[in-house]
Every structure is written in structure tokens, then in C-alpha cells.
Amino acid sequence: MTQHSAQTPSTSPGDGPARDHRVVVLGGGYTGMFAAIRLARRTRRSNVRITLVNPSPRFTERLRMHQVAAGQELADIAVADLLAGTGITFVQGRATALDPGARTVTVAPTGADGAPADGTPVTLPWDTLVYALGSAADTGRVPGAAAHAFTLDGIPAAARFSARLGEVAAAGGTVTVCGGGLTGVEAATEIAEAHPGLAVTLISGEEPGALMGERARAHLVRALDRLGVTVRSGVRVARVLPDAVELSSGERVRSDACLWTAGVRVGPLAADAGITVDERGLIVVDATLRSVSHPRVHAVGDAAAVELAWGRVHGTCQSGLPTAQYTADTVARALRGKKVKPFRFGYIHQPVSLGRHDAVIQFTHPDDTPRRLWLRGRAAVRYKEFVSGSPVPSMRLSRRMNVTATVSRGGRRTRTPADPAPARVSAA
Ligand SMILES: Cc1cc2nc3c(=O)[nH]c(=O)nc-3n(C[C@H](O)[C@H](O)[C@H](O)COP(=O)(O)OP(=O)(O)OC[C@H]3O[C@@H](n4cnc5c(N)ncnc54)[C@H](O)[C@@H]3O)c2cc1C
Numbered sequence: 254m255t256q257h258s259a260q261t262p263s264t265s266p267g268d269g270p271a272r273d274h275r276v277v278v279l280g281g282g283y284t285g286m287f288a289a290i291r292l293a294r295r296t297r298r299s300n301v302r303i304t305l306v307n308p309s310p311r312f313t314e315r316l317r318m319h320q321v322a323a324g325q326e327l328a329d330i331a332v333a334d335l336l337a338g339t340g341i342t343f344v345q346g347r348a349t350a351l352d353p354g355a356r357t358v359t360v361a362p363t364g365a366d367g368a369p370a371d372g373t374p375v376t377l378p379w380d381t382l383v384y385a386l387g388s389a390a391d392t393g394r395v396p397g398a399a400a401h402a403f404t405l406d407g408i409p410a411a412a413r414f415s416a417r418l419g420e421v422a423a424a425g426g427t428v429t430v431c432g433g434g435l436t437g438v439e440a441a442t443e444i445a446e447a448h449p450g451l452a453v454t455l456i457s458g459e460e461p462g463a464l465m466g467e468r469a470r471a472h473l474v475r476a477l478d479r480l481g482v483t484v485r486s487g488v489r490v491a492r493v494l495p496d497a498v499e500l501s502s503g504e505r506v507r508s509d510a511c512l513w514t515a516g517v518r519v520g521p522l523a524a525d526a527g528i529t530v531d532e533r534g535l536i537v538v539d540a541t542l543r544s545v546s547h548p549r550v551h552a553v554g555d556a557a558a559v560e561l562a563w564g565r566v567h568g569t570c571q572s573g574l575p576t577a578q579y580t581a582d583t584v585a586r587a588l589r590g591k592k593v594k595p596f597r598f599g600y601i602h603q604p605v606s607l608g609r610h611d612a613v614i615q616f617t618h619p620d621d622t623p624r625r626l627w628l629r630g631r632a633a634v635r636y637k638e639f640v641s642g643s644p645v646p647s648m649r650l651s652r653r654m655n656v657t658a659t660v661s662r663g664g665r666r667t668r669t670p671a672d673p674a675p676a677r678v679s680a681a
Pocket residue numbers: 279280281282283284285306307308309313315316317318319346347348349385386387388405436439520522553554555556568569570571572573604605
């Protein structure tokens with residue numbers, strides 16, 4: 254088990270609680286990393302000890318996994334480097350069991366690629382837990398998807414798919430992308446652009462870009478057409494076979510490699526621990542993003558079921574980073590005995606890359622419905638690159654100052670039937 258301490262945690266006797274307050278952040282993706290760094294900054298003069306748990310020693314820029322699939326190299330960003338100077342302890346490993354009663358988490362060792370490795374698990378005690386385990390492609394609902402489809406779940410998975418694409422392209426074969434959401438569209442266009450000789454079929458229940466306004470959607474459809482992507486929309490995948498995708502009509506679409514982007518699922522850790530989760534396994538939170546069953550557990554990002562006045566927040570980086578920022582600030586305020594306000598959030602855009610040379614940005618109302626304003630072409634490419642590239646510099650800057658990840662303040666506040674009013678949290 255690898256443990257790095259970027260710096261000895263500061264403790265100042267007489268300033269705050271008598272013993273260290275132990276915060277464990279599970280998951281070092283966009284939200285866990287941002288929450289940990291911001292909390293370290295906010296509590297730097299108090300005796301708060303923060304530990305971050307992540308299976309890989311490398312930070313995964315999940316927003317760019319379709320680029321890895323298309324054969325592009327990403328910057329190698331070490332978790333330890335992002336945490337340098339923060340005082341946060343990094344424990345490399347995978348959380349395998351959570352005991353909210355005893356307030357412990359068991360962490361099993363992992364290797365350099367984040368996969369399970371030999372070694373003895375460790376048990377980490379915590380006073381406050383930040384649950385930021387994200388989500389992964391849901392390959393469990395359609396037979397054959399888990400066995401035969403590739404995913405974009407991390408760099409090793411995306412790199413495996415990339416290698417297979419090279420083989421299929423060399424043989425003039427066909428790749429299918431199942432799922433016509435924005436991730437599927439980004440993957441299909443990126444692949445088609447990188448491999449002009451490859452036949453790419455996008456299979457989707459809905460029209461690609463269905464949530465966008467008419468003009469932005471038309472641009473997206475034109476880009477798919479220009480790049481030669483065949484779109485099969487309004488169909489359901491019934492089965493994934495080694496060499497085909499079978500539709501519910503019984504028709505088989507040839508597929509030498511299948512990428513699965515149709516829906517996401519979360520891991521069972523929270524549900525197995527008896528924490529209240531929704532029908533998809535996401536932690537049900539109150540207006541301050543604490544678990545409704547275990548208030549010392551704060552959930553952020555894709556793993557949290559956040560209900561706003563206009564409805565459920567869907568898992569994106571755009572909404573996840575504000576949950577991380579809010580939680581870091583909330584825990585820090587609670588430790589100082591201060592009141593906290595309910596979480597607020599509103600969407601501002603749907604940014605979609607269409608290969609490296611085109612993109613489309615649909616600006617939105619806080620509830621993610623489209624506004625009239627949209628962008629395409631070069632301006633959209635630059636905008637999208639700024640969106641994808643900004644989280645890591647924001648994290649680096651957060652080590653020294655309070656950087657805001659909340660791009661919109663226009664959204665309505667969180668709402669839960671049980672807890673409609675501004676609340677005070679008890680994280681200590
Ligand atoms: C190709 C692609 C493109 C996308 N593009 C966009 C976009 O343009 N805009 C947008 O807003 N969103 C986009 N998203 C969605 C976005 O990436 C997610 O919403 C975001 O990553 C969620 O952040 P998170 O911190 O909750 O989860 P993640 O970033 O997935 O981080 C979770 C972390 O937890 C770790 N982990 C998992 N299980 C364990 C365990 N048991 N123990 C310890 N650690 C564990 C994981 O290894 C990972 O490091 C895209 C997603 C994909 C796949």
C-alpha cells in the first residue's frame with residue numbers, strides 16, 4: 254500500500270478540537286480531488302487531517318477519454334503532484350468496505366494501473382467522509398455488453414479500445430458506438446476523424462443531441478454526416494455479440510469493436526454499507542449534500558443523488574465540481590461551528606467536441622433546457638478545450654487560493670421533502 258504525505262498536517266493546540274479531525278475523501282477524480290484540495294486550503298490553520306484514496310497514482314481526465322480512444326496521448330498528471338504542498342495524505346488503493354457505524358473504510362492495494370494488487374488491506378478511520386467515487390459505463394443491463402463491449406472507464410480501458418480500433422481500421426472493419434448521448438457523439442466523431450477508413454455506426458435510442466436546441470442539434474448531425482458516421486437512432490440494443498450488435502428487432506449490425514456509452518452505474522459500496530441510496534445506487538443527500546441516513550457522509554459528483562427545485566442533477570463535471578466546492582466549504586464552516594446554506598446550482602451549457610476541428614456549444618437555462626444562444630466551429634473548439642482543460646489548473650491554483658468552480662449562481666437551491674430549510678451541519 255502506497256502512502257504519500259505531501260507535508261505534515263498542521264496542528265495548533267487550543268485552536269479547534271483537541272484531537273485531529275480526520276476527513277477521508279474516497280475517489281480522486283474531478284470532484285474528490287477538488288474537494289480535498291479546497292478543504293485543505295480552507296482548514297490549513299486547524300487540526301484537520303485529510304486523506305485521499307484513489308486506485309490509480311495517475312489523475313484521470315475523464316473528460317478526455319474519447320481522445321485516448323482515438324489514439325491521443327494525454328499529459329501524465331500524478332495524484333501526488335497535484336497534492337504537493339497541501340498536507341493531504343494520499344493512500345493508493347480501492348475502497349472495498351465501508352462501516353459508517355465504526356467510521357472506518359477498508360482500502361485494498363492497487364498497482365500502477367489502478368488494478369488490484371497483492372498486499373494487505375488497510376483500515377482508515379474517519380470523522381467525516383467525502384464520498385466521490387464517480388460512476389462507470391453501465392454494461393450490466395444488456396446481455397453481452399460486459400463481455401464484448403469496450404468502455405471509456407479510465408486510461409487503461411480507453412487505451413485497450415484504442416489498440417483494438419487500430420486493428421479494426423487496418424482491416425477496414427466496423428466499429429459501433431452504443432449510446433447517442435453526448436459521450437457517444439464525442440467518441441463517434443473523434444474515432445471517425447482519427448480513422449477515416451473505418452466504418453463508424455452510432456446506435457441510439459434517441460436522436461443524437463436530443464436535449465439541444467434545433468440549430469445546435471442540426472450542426473451536430475451535420476458533423477456526424479461530414480465525418481461519415483452512420484446514425485441508427487430510435488433503436489434498442491438487445492445483445493452485444495463478439496462480431497455484431499443485435500437490435501431488439503432482431504437485426505444484427507456488424508461490429509468488429511463495440512464501445513458502450515449507454516448510461517452509467519455506480520459501485521455498490523454505499524448501498525452495501527447501509528447508506529440510503531436511490532434506485533440507481535446514488536447516495537440520497539439532504540439540502541447540504543450530506544447523506545440523509547448518515548450525516549457524517551457527504552456525497553459529491555456522479556455518486557450523489559442531488560435534487561434541486563427543478564429536478565434531479567445529472568452526472569457531469571459541470572455539476573460535480575460545484576458539489577465538491579460546496580462540500581469543502583460546508584465541512585470547513587461546520588468545523589468552525591458556522592451555519593451553512595443549501596446547495597445551489599444551475600447549468601450553463603452543453604459543450605460537445607465533434608473531433609478536434611469542430612465542436613458545438615448549446616447554452617442552457619439552469620435546468621439544462623436550451624437557450625437560443627449556441628456556438629459552433631473554431632470558437633466552439635476553443636470554448637470546449639477551455640472547459641476540458643480548466644479543472645486541473647483550477648486544482649493546482651486551489652492549493653494557494655480559493656478558486657471558484659461554480660460557473661452559475663442562477664440555479665435554484667436543493668430541495669428535499671425532509672429538509673427544506675437552511676440547515677446546520679455537524680461534521681465534527
Ligand atoms: C468521454 C467522456 C466525456 C465527458 N465529457 C463531459 C463534458 O464535456 N462535460 C461534463 O460536464 N462532463 C463530462 N463527462 C462526465 C464527467 O466526466 C463526470 O461527470 C465526472 O468525471 C464526474 O466526476 P466524479 O469525481 O464524480 O467521478 P470521476 O471523475 O469518475 O472520479 C471518480 C474517482 O473515484 C475512483 N474510484 C472509483 N471506485 C473507487 C473505489 N472503490 N475506491 C477508491 N476510488 C475509487 C475512480 O478511479 C476515479 O478516480 C464526460 C464523461 C466521459 C466518460
